[in-house]
Amino acid sequence: MKIVVVILLCLCFSCGTSSKAVRVTFGGQKIERAELKQGLNDSLCVNLSPGQIGQISEAVDFKQHSEPYKTIVNYWLVVKEYNDSVHYYKITNAGLFGEHDWYIRMRKKDFFENLWKKEPKVARNIPITY
Numbered sequence: 001m002k003i004v005v006v007i008l009l010c011l012c013f014s015c016g017t018s019s020k021a022v023r024v025t026f027g028g029q030k031i032e033r034a035e036l037k038q039g040l041n042d043s044l045c046v047n048l049s050p051g052q053i054g055q056i057s058e059a060v061d062f063k064q065h066s067e068p069y070k071t072i073v074n075y076w077l078v079v080k081e082y083n084d085s086v087h088y089y090k091i092t093n094a095g096l097f098g099e100h101d102w103y104i105r106m107r108k109k110d111f112f113e114n115l116w117k118k119e120p121k122v123a124r125n126i127p128i129t130y
Contacts, residue, residue: 031079035126036075044122046121060107074092094109
C-alpha cells in the first residue's frame with residue numbers, strides 16, 4: 001500500500017504546469033541574419049534589417065508564458081546567429097508566434113504580414129536544416 005501511495009505522489013508532483021516560457025532574444029550582437037518566408041522551403045524571402053529585427057521585440061511580448069497549439073503557419077522567421085545556430089519561428093495570422101508548437105501571443109498581429117507585403121523579396125541566404 002505504501003508503494004502505491006508513493007507512486008501516486010510522484011505522479012502528481014511530476015506533472016508540473018503545461019506552459020513554458022519562449023526565450024527568444026532579438027537585436028543585439030547575437031543575430032547575424034533574419035529572413036521572413038511564407039513557406040519554410042520557399043526560395044523567396046524578406047531579409048530583415050537590424051532595425052526591423054529590433055522591432056520584433058516590440059511586436060511580440062516575450063515575457064509571457066507560452067502555450068501549446070496546433071495551428072496553420074502563415075509565415076516562418078528564420079534566424080541565424082553568429083555561432084551558426086539557426087532558429088525557426090512560426091507565425092500565424094491569429095497573432096501567435098512560436099517555436100516547436102509552443103506559442104505566445106503577439107502585441108501587433110499584422111506586423112509580419114505588413115513586412116511581407118511592403119518589403120522586396122530576394123533569394124534566401126540561410127540554408128534550411130529543419
